[in-house]
Amino acid sequence: MTTVEAPASHLRENPFELAKQQLRKVADAFEIDANLVEVLSECKKAVTVSIPTRMDDGAVQVFQGYRVTHNIARGPSKGGIRYHPDVTLDEVKALAMWMTWKSALMGIPFGGAKGGVVCNPKALSRDELERMTRRFTSEIINEIGPEKDIPAPDVGTDASVMAWIFDTYSMNKGHSVLGVVTGKPIEIGGSLGREEATARGAQFCVRAAMRKRDIRPNGATVAIQGFGNVGSFLAQFMVDDGARVIALSDSSGGVYNRDGIDVAAAFAHKGETGVLAGLRGAEAISNEDLLLLECDVLAPCALEQVIHEGNAPEVKARIVCEGANGPTTPAADEILEDAGVLVLPDILANAGGVVVSYFEWVQGLQEYFWKESEVNAKLNDIVTRAFNETWAEHECRGLSMRLSAYGIAVERVAEATTTRGLYP
Secondary structure, eight states, X not given: OEEOOOOOOSOSSOHHHHHHXXXXXXXXXXXXXXXHHHHHTSXXXXXXXXXXXXXXXXXXXXXXXXXXXXXXXXXXXXXXXXXXXXXXXXXXXXHHHHHHHHHHHHTOXXXXXXXXXXXXXXXXXXXXXXXXXXXXXXXXXXXXXXXXXXXXEOTTOOHHHHHHHHHHHHHHHTSOOGGGOSSOOGGGTOOTTTTTHHHHHHHHHHHHHHXXXXXXXXXXXXXXXXXXXXXXXXXXXXXHTTOEEEEEEEXXXXXXXXXXXXXXXXXXXXXXXXXXXXXXXXXXXOHHHHTTSOOSEEEEOSSTTOBOTTTGGGOOOSEEEOOSSSOBOHHHHHHHHHTTOEEEOXXXXXXXXXXXXXXHHHHHHHTOOOOHHHHHHHHHHHHHHHHHHHHHHHHHHTOOHHHHHHHHHHHHHHHHHHHHOOOO
């Protein structure tokens, strides 16, 4: 039996400390009561579990998993499950806190949660991945539920993983529980539009930001770091809007063409080879260099802290759209703000996923499902409203978009906490 331990993290700074630093900054700007800040700075619950898993060769590996609930003042907690070698408890805590703010900014009745397993899903067979997922679900089964805490996909997980969680939970309860997890396949209660939702929400934000900055979508240049669920669909949506995607990347590296990349060909090449590297009609570029390209829109859609104090002065984008969670450190934020770069913060720009997860949860509880056009129209309404509220706060107070978005969200959670009071 072997135990899989967390490797040295790729993170430059402790993400949970950064999340709490952001909260304190918001509290100062919006004059939020110190006692409330004390409450909101900590996670309600953090569970660590071991996940013994039978491998295909008969050996047993023990993975480590986490499920964290940050806050439930506005409703049951909601948040994805991440499978990645660098997952840490503090990373999951930070992501759970950001989920609280994201849900509040969108005006949906959820608190924040997050989960993670320290593993490399690409190194596991499908059978190993299923066995590990089902054991992880069994270990956290008392922590999740449709009225308690609802998982969803995140980095390294997909609809298949959600199907295994749904089935394991339902088998233990003795009946199908559609609302226990979102991001499920359509055949078992998933929502139309959920797979593309995070990217579509980002598209709506970029459209609105372009109008504010007098940038015409037709011919605008876009560089996207990350070609997973968010980055790949966002690339396609930006092309649909007439933009020119000049760079794309995945974990193996990137591709660049100043005249524009054929995004459809990139999808096909990635599907055939598993990587973007070697795409015809494009030259190689590193993930680091992609961030420094001159472009109208830069969308970091991979992992945290890729824009930091060291490279922020060299960022040449006019708009940064945070498709990932926490891709910009606070120090980099200040540098970009001083340089006049418009940063669309994560809790605004990538909130489309949690919004449509909310729609899926509602549909599952009602057992009544909507047309994709209805889902997208409702998503547009919610994201556009959140953008306009954030922009109004940004102009009224002269604050950054991040501070404005976080301020609105934290005030809403603080108000709910005050209204409910402390028990006992």
